[in-house]
Amino acid sequence: MTLKIYLAGPEVFLPGFGADVFAEKKRLCAEHGFSGISPMDGELDTAHLPPFEQGLAIYRGNIGHMRNADAIVANMTPFRGVSMDSGTAFEMGFMAALGKPVLGYTNVTAGFAERSDRYYLASVHAGTDPYTAGTSIERFDMADNLMMVGAAAEAGFPVIATKVEPGQELRDLQGFAACLRLLAGKSL
Amino acid sequence: MTLKIYLAGPEVFLPGFGADVFAEKKRLCAEHGFSGISPMDGELDTAHLPPFEQGLAIYRGNIGHMRNADAIVANMTPFRGVSMDSGTAFEMGFMAALGKPVLGYTNVTAGFAERSDRYYLASVHAGTDPYTAGTSIERFDMADNLMMVGAAAEAGFPVIATKVEPGQELRDLQGFAACLRLLAGKSL
Numbered sequence: 297m298t299l300k301i302y303l304a305g306p307e308v309f310l311p312g313f314g315a316d317v318f319a320e321k322k323r324l325c326a327e328h329g330f331s332g333i334s335p336m337d338g339e340l341d342t343a344h345l346p347p348f349e350q351g352l353a354i355y356r357g358n359i360g361h362m363r364n365a366d367a368i369v370a371n372m373t374p375f376r377g378v379s380m381d382s383g384t385a386f387e388m389g390f391m392a393a394l395g396k397p398v399l400g401y402t403n404v405t406a407g408f409a410e411r412s413d414r415y416y417l418a419s420v421h422a423g424t425d426p427y428t429a430g431t432s433i434e435r436f437d438m439a440d441n442l443m444m445v446g447a448a449a450e451a452g453f454p455v456i457a458t459k460v461e462p463g464q465e466l467r468d469l470q471g472f473a474a475c476l477r478l479l480a481g482k483s484l
Numbered sequence: 485m486t487l488k489i490y491l492a493g494p495e496v497f498l499p500g501f502g503a504d505v506f507a508e509k510k511r512l513c514a515e516h517g518f519s520g521i522s523p524m525d526g527e528l529d530t531a532h533l534p535p536f537e538q539g540l541a542i543y544r545g546n547i548g549h550m551r552n553a554d555a556i557v558a559n560m561t562p563f564r565g566v567s568m569d570s571g572t573a574f575e576m577g578f579m580a581a582l583g584k585p586v587l588g589y590t591n592v593t594a595g596f597a598e599r600s601d602r603y604y605l606a607s608v609h610a611g612t613d614p615y616t617a618g619t620s621i622e623r624f625d626m627a628d629n630l631m632m633v634g635a636a637a638e639a640g641f642p643v644i645a646t647k648v649e650p651g652q653e654l655r656d657l658q659g660f661a662a663c664l665r666l667l668a669g670k671s672l
Binding site: 306309310311346347348350351352354355356358359374375376377378379380381382383385386387388389390391392393394412415418422424425426427428430431432433434435436437438440441442443444445446447449450462463464465466 | 494497498499534535536538539540542543544546547562563564565566567568569570571573574575576577578579580581582600603606610612613614615616618619620621622623624625626628629630631632633634635637638650651652653654
């Protein structure tokens with residue numbers, strides 16, 4: 297049976313909903329004997345709904361995709377802050393609870409502690425975000441918060457960090473392909 | 485039977501691991517007939533472990549706490565970026581997958597779209613984070629990414645947003661108490 301992989305990540309926010317990236321991810325999945333499920337698959341026409349209901353419809357669609365999938369490969373590249381996309385983090389937790397393999401990659405090689413340090417240096421100068429000043433920074437040699445990295449580790453997978461061409465952080469798929477190779481090497 | 489509530493949020497990063505805030509959350513839980521479970525409960529001594537293994541031990545502890553809990557009330561206040569703490573987002577997804585009620589509150593009243601807009605204005609000026617320039621901003625009248633807000637909505641709960649004293653964003657518990665009242669009002 298073909299293993300179905302949920303393609304989690306912030307590529308949905310790229311122009312054209314990242315259709316080109318998802319197409320390439322699906323091609324790479326097929327190359328490894330897997331089937332890729334994109335968050336945009338079977339997207340309903342929600343334009344007639346009020347904004348909140350639109351968001352809820354997309355939520356339900358993604359939940360359905362995850363229940364239908366056998367594993368998740370998440371793009372954990374930092375998104376709009378120190379951490380990865382929060383919706384993708386939610387999805388890694390969802391799949392971990394279902395006992396399905398959790399894999400992830402990031403296209404930023406600086407670790408979580410280093411990025412957090414940088415954030416505080418910058419936010420002190422900018423005077424933004426005063427209320428997290430003084431909070432501690434976790435230093436666990438991890439690529440992001442321990443919940444996501446822990447979920448991958450418990451499933452037997454490292455988070456793959458790749459140095460990519462500047463500007464290609466949301467598009468480069470070397471780390472994604474490496475995750476597929478790891479998954480192909482495991483008997484599930 | 486007393487309903488056990490997992491107290492998710494970035495308070496663990498406050499000085500003293502947020503022990504004062506967790507104590508107050510537990511007191512409020514008891515006041516409503518609930519039992520609060522803090523991420524710091526039963527914390528193992530991990531100081532002898534290498535950093536990565538320390539993080540993994542904490543991951544396992546939190547997973548155990550969530551399996552033992554009946555519901556989650558998450559502090560969704562933005563943390564080190566546009567979105568809430570990513571580890572807490574993971575935990576909301578984990579509990580949603582287990583079919584347990586998901587509730588959340590935030591102590592920043594600006595919505596997700598407004599905060600994202602601000603982030604892009606600032607990051608363009610600062611020249612930081614060039615690779616997310618041009619990504620779309622979801623406008624669903626939500627407090628954060630649709631996965632977390634959707635999980636709460638599906639469980640029948642709004643995300644409670646409260647305007648609090650500046651500087652108290654990680655400490656104010658009005659929204660937390662409001663979540664407990666909502667939960668007490670539901671027959672589970």
